[in-house]
Amino acid sequence: MKKRISALCLALAATFAFGACGDSEPSGGSSTSDKPIDGVKLSYQFDELDQAYMPRLDKVKQMEGSIDVAIVFDGTEAGWRAVADEYEKIHGGAVGVVLDTKYNAASYKEIADTEVADDETEWDIVQGNLLSAKVLTAECYNMYSSVYGLNAYAGNKYWTEVLTKNAYVTDTSGMNTDVFIMNSLNLNTGWFVNKEALAKAAAEGYNGGVAKNPETWAELISLCDYMQKAGYSEPLGLSLHPSSVGGSQFMWLLRIYGDYYYRNMYDYVQKTRTDGVTYKVDLTAETPEAHKDFDLSHNKLLSTILDPETPLTIKTSAGQTESAYVGANSARFKEFLSQFEALKPYLAVGADTVTHDEMRSEFYQQSQGDDSPQIFLDFVGSGLLFGRADSKVDADLFDYPTMHSKGGFIKEGTIVRDVGGNGGYLSIVSHDASQNRLNLDFIKFFMSPYGQSIYYNALEGTSATPQGLTTVNNDLVAVPEKWKAFFSSEKVQFSGLSDNNEYIEWLICGLCADATAMQQNQTYWKRFMMGEGDLAMTATQFATNWHSTLLSAWPREAKNLRNWSVNCWKPENLDLDDGIAKS
Numbered sequence: 001m002k003k004r005i006s007a008l009c010l011a012l013a014a015t016f017a018f019g020a021c022g023d024s025e026p027s028g029g030s031s032t033s034d035k036p037i038d039g040v041k042l043s044y045q046f047d048e049l050d051q052a053y054m055p056r057l058d059k060v061k062q063m064e065g066s067i068d069v070a071i072v073f074d075g076t077e078a079g080w081r082a083v084a085d086e087y088e089k090i091h092g093g094a095v096g097v098v099l100d101t102k103y104n105a106a107s108y109k110e111i112a113d114t115e116v117a118d119d120e121t122e123w124d125i126v127q128g129n130l131l132s133a134k135v136l137t138a139e140c141y142n143m144y145s146s147v148y149g150l151n152a153y154a155g156n157k158y159w160t161e162v163l164t165k166n167a168y169v170t171d172t173s174g175m176n177t178d179v180f181i182m183n184s185l186n187l188n189t190g191w192f193v194n195k196e197a198l199a200k201a202a203a204e205g206y207n208g209g210v211a212k213n214p215e216t217w218a219e220l221i222s223l224c225d226y227m228q229k230a231g232y233s234e235p236l237g238l239s240l241h242p243s244s245v246g247g248s249q250f251m252w253l254l255r256i257y258g259d260y261y262y263r264n265m266y267d268y269v270q271k272t273r274t275d276g277v278t279y280k281v282d283l284t285a286e287t288p289e290a291h292k293d294f295d296l297s298h299n300k301l302l303s304t305i306l307d308p309e310t311p312l313t314i315k316t317s318a319g320q321t322e323s324a325y326v327g328a329n330s331a332r333f334k335e336f337l338s339q340f341e342a343l344k345p346y347l348a349v350g351a352d353t354v355t356h357d358e359m360r361s362e363f364y365q366q367s368q369g370d371d372s373p374q375i376f377l378d379f380v381g382s383g384l385l386f387g388r389a390d391s392k393v394d395a396d397l398f399d400y401p402t403m404h405s406k407g408g409f410i411k412e413g414t415i416v417r418d419v420g421g422n423g424g425y426l427s428i429v430s431h432d433a434s435q436n437r438l439n440l441d442f443i444k445f446f447m448s449p450y451g452q453s454i455y456y457n458a459l460e461g462t463s464a465t466p467q468g469l470t471t472v473n474n475d476l477v478a479v480p481e482k483w484k485a486f487f488s489s490e491k492v493q494f495s496g497l498s499d500n501n502e503y504i505e506w507l508i509c510g511l512c513a514d515a516t517a518m519q520q521n522q523t524y525w526k527r528f529m530m531g532e533g534d535l536a537m538t539a540t541q542f543a544t545n546w547h548s549t550l551l552s553a554w555p556r557e558a559k560n561l562r563n564w565s566v567n568c569w570k571p572e573n574l575d576l577d578d579g580i581a582k583s
Contacts, residue, residue: 046478059152064094082458105247128427167471184424190492197374201226213398224346236346237373258508259498286496302569328547453478
């Protein structure tokens with residue numbers, strides 16, 4: 001059984017250690033010795049690797065113990081296993097690395113907070129992006145000082161010398177330097193389309209007979225319609241399976257377009273400043289949240305979500321003044337729902353029983369004939385599948401289409417941001433100092449040029465494809481050349497991270513992923529998109545039910561996770577600090 005030390009003790013220890021030297025790491029315990037590795041030879045020689053960045057085994061300290069890696073592997077097990085096997089060999093079999101491969105994004109998210117917060121958890125390396133912010137910062141190890149220290153597995157050079165900033169910088173404003181997550185890859189998502197089906201749709205009249213990839217939501221709907229006319233009965237490859245609505249493909253759409261609909265609300269939910277400066281969001285900026293004047297008031301944000309009677313007002317594109325309430329019962333949210341409702345005629349029958357992975361297989365193999373998906377949303381890396389000799393589809397790639405708002409809720413020039421950017425999201429659960437040091441040592445090996453070269457070359461020998469390319473400096477990693485070329489494509493651009501928008505976690509996903517709200521969210525979307533008869537749900541019913549769900553979830557969030565007043569979003573409290581109420 002592993003013993004966890006308190007987050008407070010860890011924070012104090014890290015503070016004093018970093019004040020003493022710039023290369024602080026957890027120390028002590030039985031998982032290390034001061035002896036360097038002796039008599040071990042590396043298993044791989046990659047001609048492309050600069051020998052100056054290969055592991056310096058004379059600088060590697062002998063480790064022993066067990067490491068449990070519990071993440072959503074998404075088919076990358078072979079790469080992880082190859083890295084783990086080499087790490088175990090380097091340490092003479094004194095370390096065992098266990099890969100817990102049974103989770104998808106939705107099932108993982110359901111238990112992750114509870115598991116990581118359990119003092120008796122066996123999890124060591126976890127997926128930090130699927131944890132709540134509170135659990136991540138309270139229960140995971142801060143790698144900040146170690147990132148700026150030496151890495152023996154990278155030629156004993158400073159670790160930052162071989163990492164891109166995307167690996168360890170999550171706050172580009174520079175105000176928060178904590179490193180609770182190590183991003184292992186650069187990740188983008190995009191839309192794939194069967195070129196043959198696109199041509200047939202054009203022959204039926206799509207886009208005036210020109211086979212062009214959709215650039216707007218209306219064009220996407222039109223393409224689906226003309227594909228049906230061309231004989232493809234279920235052209236849209238979107239999964240409504242709980243794992244998709246809860247954490248992957250369909251949830252990507254909700255996060256991306258939720259940000260798109262709600263980013264211009266930033267102007268109305270900033271804290272009141274004494275110097276008279278008023279923040280105005282630049283809707284063309286990738287990260288307006290990093291602007292020096294950005295200072296979000298959670299009291300005001302919650303007011304716009306929970307309080308239909310809020311005294312806050314906004315000006316519409318027509319110059320009119322109206323309530324700043326934009327929660328579930330608002331015209332803005334109902335129009336947001338209507339955009340997705342337009343997709344319903346083109347979904348596969350039984351889309352709620354088909355997972356994202358299964359949908360990918362159906363697209364890749366065209367296994368359902370003309371009933372197969374012809375348009376498919378996925379990780380950009382999956383495009384490597386569609387270029388293989390055994391692929392049954394010749395696919396093109398296009399970026400997220402822009403939406404038009406009839407109600408003027410999306411301002412001209414608003415960019416569509418992605419769910420991608422960084423990926424991998426590796427975090428270390430804080431245990432005792434000995435276990436922390438062992439876990440960190442493995443992360444250093446995995447996130448070295450040698451470790452990443454093993455990972456990507458092991459994947460090349462399987463049917464799996466990487467979702468993105470490594471955040472270790474690509475020039476130092478032996479990545480298969482065809483993958484480098486594919487990921488350099490400009491068909492999909494990273495234009496900023498949609499999840500920076502806090503309306504996503506508070507409104508779209510359900511009050512910072514409150515477990516009960518999340519479960520109801522999945523049920524509502526399934527009924528709204530797929531329900532028939534008594535199980536069908538209209539946009540009005542969805543809106544009413546979701547507003548009630550958020551109101552009932554808020555006291556749990558306020559009391560259990562935030563220690564905020566349940567009344568902080570009331571009108572008399574909007575100019576107070578986050579979570580504070582006058583009574």
